[in-house]
Amino acid sequence: MRPSGQRTLVTGGAGFLGSHLCEALIRRGDQVLCVDNFHTGTRDTIAPLLEHPRFELLQHDVTVPLDVEVDRIFNLACPASPVHYQHDPVRTTRTCVLGAMNLLALAERRRARILQASTSEVYGDPEVHPQPEHYWGRVNPTGLRSCYNEGKRCAETLFFDYHRQYGLEIKVVRIFNTYGPRMYVDDGRVVSNFITQALRGDPVTVYGDGSQTRSFCYVDDLIDGLLAAMDSPAAFTGPVNIGNPDELSMRALAERVLRLSGSSSRIVHQPLPPDDPKVRRPDIALARKNLGWQPRVPLDEGLAKTIAYFRALLNA
Template sequence: MAEHQLFRKRVLVTGGAGFLGSHLCQRLLDAGHDVLCVDNYYTGRRSNIEHLFANSRFEALRHDITAPLFVEVDEIFNLACPASPVHYQFDPVQTLKTCVHGSINMLGLAKRIKGKIFQASTSEVYGDPLVHPQLESYWGHVNPLGPRSCYDEGKRAAETLFMDYHRQHGVDIRIARIFNTYGPRMHPNDGRVVSNFVIQALQGQDITIYGDGSQTRSFCYVDDLIDGFLKLMEQSGTIGPCNIGNPNEFTIRQLAEAAVEMTGSRSKLVYLPLPTDDPKQRQPDITLAREALGWEPAVQLREGLERTIAYFDQLLAGKRSI
């Protein structure tokens, strides 16, 4: 028997047909585990997981986690929730229900099966931060009443639920705070800055920058992020929250210029008003991830952009299905 089969688990991934979820499902299968992918396909896409259907250890179930789920698994990765402003603001009440009701349902399942559960939280819990870079001990600067609040406050409430289930019921939890992530299988219409800039550049359209482009972000390639997920889940030294992201900081204008240059585009940069509550800066302090997980990102922006551009180039050419 292969060594990895001695530790074979049945793992539930909610939001498993999404951008991050589909990569996680692949990695878990590669490690020899059985995977139950649950998704309601609001933003997840069947095309993200079609290549996994032939694997006998992979199962896909259409389900919305705001309703209870009764399955037998060993571990849970809770990734279900729209993560881009375009999608989470379309139905803000449902977004908040996914964060709160969905977390309650998944935590209840973890309590019943006595299994470990991972929460995909977000750097949005820091809001428009007054501390830079952001440490896990920072409580954040968040508007509870704005158009982004359904997501920001939903994820903050989810972290509260995870900590309370841990303290009150002894549920074995892990919480990761995800910073901007990009790579193949991003939804082409999700409105996120990397996919927006790459698609606009490939199509020769104007590159739309919100604000003056001086606001900063830190971009983590998806493979690095999934490495961080798995390392956080496997260790027992910390339950989190733990920042998972690339600490290298870039302005939005620098990203736009890189997209134009790397695609050989003639696109021009145009500037539009900054959306409400859009943070001016976002950069993770990953000291905890380095010390507790032995993790730090390996793929830097230019290399990751090359892979992402190649993916969207094929998508726009009709060689990949949307």
């Protein structure tokens, strides 16, 4: 159950997901403290909230300890796209690990419930498909993606150790590919790449032969999943997958974006990046059972909204 009038901390609150989460929390009556160092987040994403009486912005890096009065904590602080997290891999690992330690220490002092936004990247290039939460993954610990994959895995370890050692109320959510308005043009994610290339009339870049698969969850559904996880009974800690189980190939996604955008761009192929997973699809049976959650927005509907957002952004 969710207490009324609570003060909720959202780290990474000026990012793509964080800004949507802050809006949802304001809508349901929370006092929201948004913390961001603006390494990848921007004030533009939270501009509509800046004058709201129940919204507060604090510029702060989670690798530095923080002491504030809060009832609940959502930890979304970390670059999430390969372009961003590989740009400064040491900083990425520090954000994942030191950030988790500092926020867990804060939660322990305040006896606050805390949610870790983990990632499907903890499964690596999986040998089990779709990926259930009990699968331990197949991760390269020394590759280009390791700063993010292993950083998030270590953060999960810290969360469960705090739960066992200090009785802290934790929630761990493994987020699968999410898309929607407020994604960044240059973040290197496949949906934003395909849409911006298509709208600009540039060649749409598909890596490898395009047969590798992903599944895509619209941002509104993802936020509903985060809230459901945070509000679930204390006994349910997770980890729990939140994502859309509908799977398609990268080639099929590119063709769909071209159709929905009305673009005449052509598809070109480039070499597959190192450690790029061949398949990625969540098993969401646990979320359905324990959270009563499943995605509702069809891919074409979500892509159409995202294309409209990027079209307005590029035209501006």
